[in-house]
Amino acid sequence: MITIDDLLAQNKLWVEEKKAQDTEYFNKLSRAQEPHTLWIGCSDSRVSVNIITGTAPGEIFVHRNVANLIVSTDFNLLTVVEYAVDVLKVGQIVVCGHEQCGGIEAVLSQPDDFDLIFVRKWLKPIQDTYRIHKQEIDALDDMGQRATRLAELNTLEQAHNLAQNYIVQRAWKKGSSLRIHGLMYCLREGTLRRVIELSD
Numbered sequence: 001m002i003t004i005d006d007l008l009a010q011n012k013l014w015v016e017e018k019k020a021q022d023t024e025y026f027n028k029l030s031r032a033q034e035p036h037t038l039w040i041g042c043s044d045s046r047v048s049v050n051i052i053t054g055t056a057p058g059e060i061f062v063h064r065n066v067a068n069l070i071v072s073t074d075f076n077l078l079t080v081v082e083y084a085v086d087v088l089k090v091g092q093i094v095v096c097g098h099e100q101c102g103g104i105e106a107v108l109s110q111p112d113d114f115d116l117i118f119v120r121k122w123l124k125p126i127q128d129t130y131r132i133h134k135q136e137i138d139a140l141d142d143m144g145q146r147a148t149r150l151a152e153l154n155t156l157e158q159a160h161n162l163a164q165n166y167i168v169q170r171a172w173k174k175g176s177s178l179r180i181h182g183l184m185y186c187l188r189e190g191t192l193r194r195v196i197e198l199s200d
C-alpha cells in the first residue's frame, strides 16, 4: 500500500525534476493563475484532468464531484463557477462524464444493500434522467452500453443545467463568449469525445 511517506517522497522527486527542467518553474507558477478552462468532472481517480488533456498546472481550474453533477443549490460548485467566470474569466467550461462511472452504475444496478444515504441522495438527478430514458437504455444489450448511454445523457443534462444557471446567463447577457462543452471520456481508449456544445 502507498503511504503518505511515499507520496511525500514522490513529491520531492517531482520538484527536483521540474527544477532540473526549468529553475524558474515554481517562481513563474506562484505569481498568478490564468486558466483558460473550467473543468467540471467526476471524482473518479482514473479521470485525471491535466494528464488526459496533456495540460500543465495553471491551465485548468477544476471542480469534481461524483458523476459530474451541476446542482443549482450546491454552493461549492456555484462558488467555483462564479470565481472561474467572473474573476478568472475562463473562455470555456467543460462538463465531462465518463464510461464505467460508479455513480451511473449504482443508479442502473440499484443494489438492495445500497445503504450509502448521501450517495443515494446525491445521485437522485441521475435517477430522474434514467426514468425519463428508461425504455431506450433498458433496450441496450449489456450493462456497459447502458452505463455509457446514461453517462452521456447525464452529461447532456448537466451541460444544459449549467447553461441555464444564473452565473452563466449573467455572463452571456454581458456579452461574454463563454462556451460550454459536454465531453465523454472513454477509459478503455483514453480518448475524449464531444457530446454537446452550448453558447449564447
Ligand SMILES: [Zn+2]
Residues within 6 Å of the ligand: 042, 043, 044, 066, 067, 068, 098, 100, 101, 102, 103, 104
Ligand atoms: Zn464517475
